[in-house]
Amino acid sequence: MTTTTEALVSEPVPDLDSDSPLAAFPEGPRLVGTRCDVCGVTMIGSRVVCSSCVSREVSALALPTTGELYSFTRLHGRGGDIRPLGYVDLDGVGVRTLTDLRETSPLVPGMRVELGVDGDDWFFAPASGV
Amino acid sequence: MSTDVFVIAAAMIPFGKHRSSSYVGLAVPPLIDAMKGAGIEKSDVDAVYVGHSYGGMMTGQRICKEIGLGTVPTVNVDNACSSGATAIHEATTAIAEGLIDVAVVIGVEKLTQFGGGALPLSPEDREVKQGIIMPAVYAMRATRYLHDFEATSEDLALVSVKARRHGALNPFAQFRTEVTLDEVLNSRAVADPLTLLMCCPTGDGAAVVILVSERARHKLGATSAMRVAASVLHSGHVEEGFRDMTKPEITYDSARDAYAEAGIEPKDLDMIECHDAFSIAELVYYEALGLAEHGHAVDLLRDGRTTFGGDVVVNPSGGLLAKGHPVGASGVAQAAEAFWQLTGEAGARQIENARWALTHVTGGGTAGLDHGACTIHIFEAA
Secondary structure (H helix, E strand, C coil): CCCCCCCCCCCCCCHHHHCCCEEEECCEEEEEEEEECCCCCEEECCCCCCCCCCCCCEEEEECCCEEEEEEEEEEECCCCCEEEEEEEEECCCCCEEEEEECCCCCCCCCCEEEEEEECCEEEEEECCCC | CCCCEEEEEEEECCCECCCCCCHHHHHHHHHHHHHHHHCCCHHHCCEEEEECCCCCCCHHHHHHHHHCCCCCCEEEECECECHHHHHHHHHHHHHHCCCCCEEEEEEEEEHHHHCCCCCCCCCCCHHHHCCCCHHHHHHHHHHHHHHHCCCCHHHHHHHHHHHHHHHCCCCCCCCCCCCCHHHHHHCCEEECCEEHHHECCCCEEEEEEEEEEHHHHHHHCCCCCEEEEEEEEEECCCCCCCCCCCCCHHHHHHHHHHHHHHCCCHHHCCEEECCCCEHHHHHHHHHHCCCCCCCCHHHHHHCCCCCCCCCCEECCCCHHHHCCCCHHHHHHHHHHHHHHHHCCCCHHHCCCCCCEEEEEEEECCCCCCCCCEEEEEEEEEC
């Protein structure tokens, strides 16, 4: 044998350490996103690999605080509690997020919504002026 | 396919809350009955495929050892609601490729172990951590569908009314009573706009089918049979951003491939068993399976074209809404319904001269995917 190669050691990703959807950014608390440094795709959450080009060169970014409500439901708990939940397409980044909703005005698919933060809770609500 | 594959026997227990039965207790009786129906002995079996999602380690082996069926490969398959149909797909592929001649396929699930409520999803999933449950996914599909198209909550209720009317004729159904439009609309709110009677029940069940090669069918002299004309399995593809939830691409894509494989068109079908886990799903799947244009499913429903006497009977068994939906068992139970319809053994719910049947299950709530899995089979009376 003239040359020898050694098997690459794949390393696990400590993804359980960084799975909070919300984080503090210079501009304030924001939903965490990840942008691929190679192909530019934006993804939700703290990710380590681009789901499009499979690059591992990715960076965290603060996701936009505004978007369009795609759809929603109100979950009815056994105890009579109601939890509005919806999907929001965030402005300009090609990212959809599941979110709790606050019904400060009647919810309609397609309406403008914005991020709200209340202590540890975060939610989307109809944008001011709607 | 290189070799034709046939289903020569089917058996199942009535779906329901069988609290006193384990996975073994649920599955052994239909296993014995299906093998008897096929006229096969343990020594005839080349492989066993078992679909389940919550049975735990070695579910298939635990079942088979009770009747001394072993040695041959036993493959346990988890693909959520597509588990049973995925097991059929794997068996079909192995027979079609000439690797084996006789396969036992078991679908089994015991949901009463969870004590009720929505299906437990993977706690590792991002949206599951945020509180997503399957009723919420389908409810959001429904909200958007009602917003985009000329459909109403009454249409959603009409799906349930039809399912329960069909189920009332089926001795294997969990619900065997009819319901009215008002009863559906006025039942407890679960996830707006879905009410309780627009959601499939939780329950337990098991179904078994026996698949064989043409050679084995001939050798066994099986006269009662259906041919597997198409067996398609797709996985979900991640979408980070916008997705039209009224147009689930995994079913559109699977249907396209299944029709091409079988060489038939939607209008050729006599029956469909589709994944009506929630009533909105049946409407969306009329469109995805090619029965109606996008946004026009309600026309078929309102005109009674998808019930007995219509163009194609959708969910003659009562579907998941009435027959029940023990996750891993459903895909096999759908194939059993197709088998009985195509061999003239469906009793009070028999579709006259049924020749072509399509069965469809999706599976799984996973963030970023439409569904995790989709399985479509097309069967021809043979």
